[in-house]
Amino acid sequence: MNAMLRLSGVAGLAGGLLLSAAGADWPEWRGVNRDGHSPDAATLKSWPAGGPKLVWKAGSLGAGYASVAVVGDRIYTGGDRGEENFVIALDRSTGREVWAVPLGKAGAPGWGGFAGVRATPTIDGERLYAIGQYGEIACFETASGKEVWRRHLVEDFGGKLPEWGFSESPLVDGDQLVGTPGGEKGALVALDKQSGRLLWQSKDFQDEAQYSSIIKAEIDGVPQYIQLTQESVVGIAPKTGAVLWHAERKGRTAVIPTPVYHDHHVYVTSGYNVGCNLFRITSSGGVFSAEEVYADKIMKNQHGGVVLVDGHIYGHSDGVGWVCQDFLTGKVVWREKEKTDKGSIAYAAGMLVLREEKKGTSNLVLIEATPAGYRERGRFEAPEQSGKDSWPHPVIVDGRLYVRDQDLLLCYDVRG
16 A cells, blocks of 8 residues: 555656746745735625635645645645554645655544644755654655654654644754754754764753744844744754854643744734743844743634734634734734634735635635724635534635645635
8 A cells, every 4th residue: 555655656756846827936834934824916806606716626634734835836745644644745726636645654643533644844945844743854865755764853863752743843944844842952953964873962951843834034134043942942053053142932732823923023822821922033243132022811722823924923813813913012913803703814915815714604704904993804614524624724825725624735815
């Protein structure tokens, strides 16, 4: 069975080397800049009754909560099939499976029975990088799915399995691949992306891993990796793993959303009644410091993520509803609790796509990205729902909206 899966779609390999005509890609978690922003300059400003046109649907992805990466004429995701989880490549035009290769152990870490891959694959040219829920981290050829190398976040780097498994999508930066095993050997690791060889481990930063993904920023001309854990927000030097700055910030139960960086400011949020924080990062004489600007409970985002658009943060807050918040002051601009339930978010061309997580009745909702108020411009209920929580974030790229629900991936036409 595994051999058949590895060889599936061989006839389509040549096509996998070509780029899409439009050239617009979404190569990793939350897009090119990990900020949830689509590169599309124009998308639909309203949806017809019943939603935009369904272009295709792809099934048999397996169990999981991974979103998708879209590069060239391929789409990449992951899912549990039997006793193994798989990295899967699909044809971008049709949704047809091109190849599928084993990544690691299938299953549901922690209580609740949430089986499947959590992390979205990261695409870097001819290579793909993926993390399994139990800590496997591996590199594959994008054309064929051939394995190049593999390591393990726990066995090789001293990491500790988080309660609900590893969920971080790895970051490629230059010649290195960066991830968060957590633990006493160092919370962050950098690997040579070609060989998997360890380059450094952040020995002076030893927090346990949570579920957030690293972002890269440049502050006062100094590149750095920013990560959020249960105990901290931190900036790490890319070449050495040294701590550039550190701010104590206590989470609870699970810390999941990806940090947001803009103009010397780092914004973080998490659920379980913790809230949000903004830190101003400055440097003097080459020494960095982090000053807390505000700490507030208005944005308690559990896992759907937030986006920053024109000085405002948009996202769902537990117990509060969908919120527009002033980035620099933390002030609430508007909130809407009744019309749309909790979920995830993505931004494209002045619009926000909200994806409700509610089991069995998940809606896709289109609203304007404006501080003027909650202005809905369409909604529809996704078909053939799994009956499980709809946690994968929506992806909008090249005029297409991609929506994953466990075994099924839907592709909609949202060209403006």
